[in-house]
Amino acid sequence: MSQSYNFESYPPLFRPSPNISQIQESDETESSLLLDSYIPVIDYFKRTAPIITTTKYQDVSEDGNLISEACRDWGLFRLVNHGIPFSLLNQIEEHAKKLFSLPYETKKAFFASSSSSNFVSPISYFWGSPALSPSGAALAPKNSEQQNNNHTLQWMEGFNVSLAQLSNIHYQDLLLETFRCLLEEYGKELCRLATEIFKILGPFESNYMSLETGLLRVYRYPRCLEPERTWGIDTHTDSSVLSIIHQDDVGGLQVYKDHQWIDVNPLPNTLIVNIGDMLQAMSDDRYMSVKHRVKVNRHKERISIGYFVFPDEDTIIQSTKYNPFSYADFRAQVQHDLKTLGLKTGLQKFKFS
Ligand SMILES: O=C(O)CCC(=O)C(=O)O
Numbered sequence: 075m076s077q078s079y080n081f082e083s084y085p086p087l088f089r090p091s092p093n094i095s096q097i098q099e100s101d102e103t104e105s106s107l108l109l110d111s112y113i114p115v116i117d118y119f120k121r122t123a124p125i126i127t128t129t130k131y132q133d134v135s136e137d138g139n140l141i142s143e144a145c146r147d148w149g150l151f152r153l154v155n156h157g158i159p160f161s162l163l164n165q166i167e168e169h170a171k172k173l174f175s176l177p178y179e180t181k182k183a184f185f186a187s188s189s190s191s192n193f194v195s196p197i198s199y200f201w202g203s204p205a206l207s208p209s210g211a212a213l214a215p216k217n218s219e220q221q222n223n224n225h226t227l228q229w230m231e232g233f234n235v236s237l238a239q240l241s242n243i244h245y246q247d248l249l250l251e252t253f254r255c256l257l258e259e260y261g262k263e264l265c266r267l268a269t270e271i272f273k274i275l276g277p278f279e280s281n282y283m284s285l286e287t288g289l290l291r292v293y294r295y296p297r298c299l300e301p302e303r304t305w306g307i308d309t310h311t312d313s314s315v316l317s318i319i320h321q322d323d324v325g326g327l328q329v330y331k332d333h334q335w336i337d338v339n340p341l342p343n344t345l346i347v348n349i350g351d352m353l354q355a356m357s358d359d360r361y362m363s364v365k366h367r368v369k370v371n372r373h374k375e376r377i378s379i380g381y382f383v384f385p386d387e388d389t390i391i392q393s394t395k396y397n398p399f400s401y402a403d404f405r406a407q408v409q410h411d412l413k414t415l416g417l418k419t420g421l422q423k424f425k426f427s
């Protein structure tokens with residue numbers, strides 16, 4: 075069943091233009107390829123179990139374990155039995171829905187940092203592009219709120235949450251303060267998971283992943299009248315070491331594998347773990363950062379929560395495949411590419427020629 079629209083809460087570019095008099099409700103159903111049943115599912119309690127024989131993993135190395143095989147084959151896996159209470163995930167989702175349904179102007183104002191009072195909000199609001207400047211400011215089109223003249227516009231809005239700064243402040247508003255506490259708790263859980271997974275995939279230098287850099291992204295992908303012409307998030311790889319995603323039951327995430335796009339259909343109480351570009355480089359391409367994208371939906375909005383963790387920004391990453399670089403170098407390159415080309419070229423720029 076379709077949800078009702080709440081256009082006031084949408085960034086202006088996401089509202090239908092006045093000359094569309096009627097919202098078309100179509101009956102089309104997406105054909106799902108069912109290939110997602112091949113995506114590796116790891117039980118957290120059996121995470122380091124060696125793979126003996128399965129039809130999916132023919133080429134098992136001697137030190138093979140479930141997680142490293144999945145990261146080598148797919149660059150992504152589903153994690154079940156992760157120990158994060160279902161109720162915590164539900165509550166974050168519920169609070170996020172309430173916040174996203176506030177008027178657009180209120181959301182912008184709620185999370186704005188104030189230079190007069192030196193207040194820097196650890197939570198910022200953004201829309202139209204997942205890319206932010208290093209200071210956390212949104213890169214969404216600034217002067218085009220009434221007109222869609224930006225072909226890179228992506229159909230999403232979100233809250234960007236710096237975990238290192240989240241415990242430094244308390245919001246006066248009860249909804250915001252509860253949201254902050256829930257995110258703080260969730261952040262701790264994800265630090266625990268990321269640390270464990272990083273250890274299993276290593277050994278790596280300890281500075282190659284710095285929990286201090288951890289951030290959460292809480293996304294809403296609003297309903298879209300033309301889902302075939304728009305992406306929630308277009309094809310990309312994550313710049314992180316690791317990314318851990320929780321999605322609601324709407325679906326839309328797709329992963330690229332063996333020349334085809336596969337729906338990562340939602341499974342209850344399951345997290346999705348992605349390899350990012352940094353882990354690809356530090357593992358000498360043993361693990362690959364996986365291409366993925368997010369579709370939008372005509373009938374339902376979608377909520378997802380991503381955790382992203384990066385290397386210490388000045389640590390030099392040594393690799394047999396890439397020129398030595400720091401995460402700060404990589405991020406500067408990405409910002410430059412986004413500004414000049416409108417897309418991220420990523421690790422390619424650092425590869426030994
Ligand atoms: O919303 C999702 O499922 C994925 C988000 C994502 O790919 C990202 O933030 O990099």
Ligand SMILES: [Fe+2]
Binds near residue numbers: 310311312366
């Ligand atoms: Fe991503």
